[in-house]
Amino acid sequence: MQDQTYKPPSLTLAVIALALATFMQVLDSTIANVALPTIAGSLGVSSEQSTWIITSFAVCNAIALPLTGWLSRRIGQLRLFIVSVSLFTLTSFLCGIATSMPELIAFRALQGFFAGPMFPMCQTLLLAIFPSVKRGAALALISMVTVVAPIVGPITGGWITDNYSWPWIFFINIPIGIFCCVAVWQQLKGRVDTIAKMPIDFIGIALLVLGVGLLQVVLDLGNNADWFESTQIIIMTCISVVALISFVIWELTEKNPIVNLYLFKDRNYTFGTIALVLSYAAFFAINVILPQWLQIYMGYTAIWAGLASAPMGILPLIFAPLIGKYAHKMDMRILASISFVVIGLSCFLRANFNTSVDFASVAEVQLFMGIGIAFMFMPLTTIFLSNLNHEQVADASGLTTFLRVLGASFASSLTTWIWNRRADFHHANLSEHVNIYNPGAVEYLDKMGGATQTNLASVNSVVTSQSYMMSLNDYFYMLGILFFVLIGIVWFSKGPFIKSSSSTSDPKLPTTEASAGH
Incomplete structure (x- = not known):
């Protein structure tokens, strides 16, 4: 097999453009969330109807991701990237000029679909311009962007909505998208793609x-x-x-399947993907439940809740280049295990929070968790790609990203459900002690002025707050255990994970009649 590494005229410019495209795509999956109330008010719809702005994007994004490998074989990796980014940029503009909710939902659906291939193609093209021994550096860069963008999204969306107007959360994609398309095309147009003429x-x-x-x-x-x-x-x-x-x-x-499920015949791909999907789902759950609790029960604004969560992105920015540079000398399973231990410990620390916890304490735990995040994505991505050749990277990246996004959706839904159910359980238990037979409860009410309707409502508010606090503690304890279980899963993979030549394993690929072309 020929050397798959392509040297663009400017490696730096190519890397910046690909990283910006990834950042834009991941950012857009969260940037609109905090603007939903403003958009709903502007377009004259209910808050429930506005959630379809998120749902339509997520549904079409989830559909497009598994198709990425097939599409890349059909039209070429570079062309798929350029088409995806171009149409994503166009639909961003259309979202910004939408004058009704049906229009906005339709354009968001299209935006979500065109966003699907962007991350897998960025990953595939980055690996194509880095030698195998420097693959860790490319994956570390993608990992850093994957961590930072979801943190920046809600903060940026809130700031733009408060200081300008909601269409600008979509318009900011336009100059970035144009730059990415032009720069990547200029840098990679000399690279030969293998295009497969196969039935649909x-x-x-x-x-x-x-x-x-x-x-x-x-x-x-x-x-x-x-x-x-x-x-x-x-x-x-x-x-x-x-x-x-x-x-x-x-x-x-x-x-001629559209999704290459035979990738799961490879041991490292299977266990690397399982570990990545579950760890990302748990990581996503932390990012769902913590800001909600801070805003609903601790009185934080959306921006302050975002700032309390943001420190987890600081250390990945510092460590990612170092990990990318030296990771090839280390066992990826050890790095992933370090990640799971640190994030698991951060969950146990949060399991000891109470309603008196201050901003600094929340931020410090987030900062500590950043050590684990820095060591999570790159090693796991290296593991699941380790035995695959270059032609399989697009299939593998698209399929794994789809499963990762689906895992995040499960985490988002189950987190809210579990949190509420456990809170109801704790509320029922705590409420049993608020009665005339409990001297402590009677004394507390007497200090408030007696068991009046107002005072009982105040006590119920305290009980509710404590119930959700206890439920939060339960949930973080469960997440902490999950991260320690993941250590065992990642050790089912088998090294070495970084090779000096192309892949050794060859899970069955769709039968194609390939022709070289750009």
């Missing part, structure tokens, strides 16, 4: 759209619909499960 798997695409689309809708709307108390949720879940099972069976027997 229409049945596979239909099953994927139906199964993944409905599953994402269920995950996004399940909490508001009270999950399986809703007939609509039950029906969508059943259809999704049947469609996804049929999709797996079909893809394993189809001659």
Whole structure:
């Protein structure tokens, strides 16, 4: 096999452009969240209707991700990147000029679909311009962007919404997108892509759209619909499960599948992906529950909650270049284990929070967790890509990113559900002690002026706050245990993980008639 490394005229410019494209795509998945109330008021719709701005993006993004490998073979990796970024930039502009909620939802759906291939293609093209021995540096860069962008998103979105107007959360993509397209095309246009002329798997695409689309809708709307108390949720879940099972069976027997499920025959890809998906889901859960608790029960504004969470991105910025430079000399399983230990310990520290915790204490734990985040993404990505050749990277990156995004969706939905359920449990237990037979409760009410309706409501507010605090502690304790369990999972993979030549393993690839072209 020929050397897959391509040397662009300016490696620095190519890396900056690819990193910016990744940053823009990941940023856009969170930047609109804090602006939903403002957008709803501007377009004259309810807050529930505005959530479709997030749901439509997530659904179409989830559908597009597994298609990335197939699309890259069909039109070429560079072309897919340029087309995706161009159309993502165009739909960002359309989102900004939308004058009604149906328009905005439609444009966000298209934006989500075109965003799908961007991250896998950025990862694939970065690996194509770095030698195998420097692969860690490329993956460390992607990891740093993946961590920082979700933190910056809500803070930036809140600042833009407060100081300008909500369309600018979409308009800021336009100059970045144009720069990325021009720079990447100029730097990589000399690289030869292998384009495969193969039939379109229409049945596979239909099953994927139906199964993944409905599953994402269920995950996004399940909490508001009270999950399986809703007939609509039950029906969508059943259809999704049947469609996804049929999709797996079909893809394993189809001659030209759109998703290469045979990648899971590779041991490192399987266990690396499992560890990455579960660790990212748990990491995402932390980012979901902590800001909610700070805003709802600790009185923080959205921006201050974001600032309290932001320190976890500081140390990855510092450590990522060092890890990328020296990681090839270390066992990736050791680095991943260090990550899981640190993040697990940070969860146990949060499990000891109480309602008197101050901003500095929250921020310090976030800063400490940043050590673990710095050591998480790059080693795990190196592990799952370690045995794959260059032609398989796009398939693997797209499929793993899809599973990672889906894991984050599960984490988001389950986090809110578990937090509320545990809070109800603790509220019921604590409320049992607020009665005339409890001297402490009677004394507390007497100090307030007696068991009046107002005072009882005040006591209930305190009980509710404590219930959610205890539920938060339970949840972080559970997440801490999960991270320590992940240490065992990552050691099922087998080294070495960084080689000086192309891959050794070759999970079955779709049969193609390849032709060279740009």
